[in-house]
Structures are given as structure tokens and as C-alpha cells.
């Protein structure tokens with residue numbers, strides 16, 4: 001299969017793109033944090049794959065004070081980019097605020113960075129930003145994917161462009177100050193989304209079967 005880049009502009013809102021008219025009951029919530037729109041684009045692709053597997057998806061920008069309605073969702077994902085070594089502090093806040101629910105629910109973490117353009121860095125244990133995030137939050141998402149982001153010099157202001165040029169120079173990347181390079185393995189992103197959707201469905205089936213067993217047991221005790 002070709003590693004096709006999804007066509008989506010910054011102005012499109014992935015949450016509105018293919019929202020079904022009637023909301024199915026089993027919903028997954030995807031948060032994204034994105035400075036120049038790349039992680040948002042990834043969130044849109046992940047959402048489409050999850051929807052293709054029969055689950056409904058809501059996509060929201062991760063902001064301070066974000067809440068998760070535990071009754072409405074059977075899974076949650078976070079697609080977050082690295083900026084000067086850090087993820088948004090809203091990520092830490094949201095994980096801390098919903099830690100018990102996240103620990104008991106199928107979850108997905110996708111970290112997006114230029115460091116991950118090097119294949120050896122895509123191992124979560126070797127990707128320092130991801131490792132640090134997981135250690136600090138003491139969170140073990142069901143699925144973690146370290147995704148290579150995009151280099152987009154024309155979008156950066158003078159300061160950011162100078163910093164990114166320097167970082168790319170030091171790390172052996174493109175330092176011309178004008179290139180646009182998409183390093184994302186889009187097929188890999190779709191694969192991760194499909195595997196995650198399978199895990200959500202499996203967890204759902206286990207819950208349904210547990211409920212059925214409980215009902216049978218209740219009926220047996222009543223009779």
C-alpha cells in the first residue's frame with residue numbers, strides 16, 4: 001500500500017469532517033495538541049480509521065481544563081506534538097485529572113516530533129520526550145506510538161526558524177530554512193489506529209460478556 005499523505009487543510013476540523021448524524025453509543029475521544037496543524041491532521045486520520053472499524057469518534061483540541069465524560073466514552077487517545085522539548089502542560093493536567101479512568105480504559109498515546117524522523121528513536125523506550133512523559137505521569141497507555149512529524153520552515157517565524165535550523169544542523173537534518181518535509185509514516189499511523197480500535201472493541205466485548213455473566217448469576221441467585 002502507498003504511504004499516502006492525507007489531503008486536509010488546516011481549516012478543516014476533523015471532528016466535523018465525518019461526524020455521523022446519529023451518534024453511535026460506543027465513542028472514542030481523541031485529543032490533539034498541535035502548533036502548526038500536523039498533529040491535528042494525524043488526529044483526523046486516526047479518527048477516520050477508528051470510525052471505519054465501527055466506533056464513533058469525537059476529536060477535540062487539548063486545552064487546559066479539558067474534561068472527559070467517563071459515561072460517554074469507551075476509549076481515549078492523545079496525539080500531541082513536542083515543542084522545544086516539551087508537550088503542552090494541558091496534557092499532564094488532563095492525565096492527572098482522569099488518571100483512574102485512563103488506567104481502566106483502552107488508551108492511545110501518539111507523540112509527534114522531528115526527533116522521531118530517525119527510525120531508531122521511534123521506540124518509546126528510546127524517545128526521551130515520550131519516556132519522560134510516561135515516567136512523570138506514571139501512566140501506561142494501552143498503545144504508544146512515536147510518530148515522525150513535519151518540518152515546515154515557511155510556516156515558522158524568524159525565531160523558530162533559526163532555532164529549528166540550528167537543531168536540524170546539530171542532528172544532521174535539513175537546515176536550509178525553506179524546506180517542507182513530511183516525515184510521517186502515514187501507513188504506520190493508520191495501522192496503529194486500526195490496532196487501537198481493535199483493542200477498544202475487544203475491551204467492549206469483555207465488558208458486555210462480563211455483564212451478561214453477572215445477569216445470569218443474579219438470575220440464578222434469585223431463582
Ligand SMILES: Cc1cc2nc3c(=O)[nH]c(=O)nc-3n(C[C@H](O)[C@H](O)[C@H](O)COP(=O)(O)O)c2cc1C
Pocket residue numbers: 033034035036037038039040081082083084085086112113114115116148149150151152156160164
Ligand atoms: C518551534 C518548534 C519547536 C520544536 N521543538 C521540537 C523539539 O524540541 N523536539 C523535536 O523532536 N521536535 C520539535 N519540533 C518539531 C515538531 O514537533 C514537528 O514539527 C511536529 O510536526 C509539529 O506538529 P504540530 O504542527 O502538530 O505542532 C519543533 C517544531 C517547532 C516548530
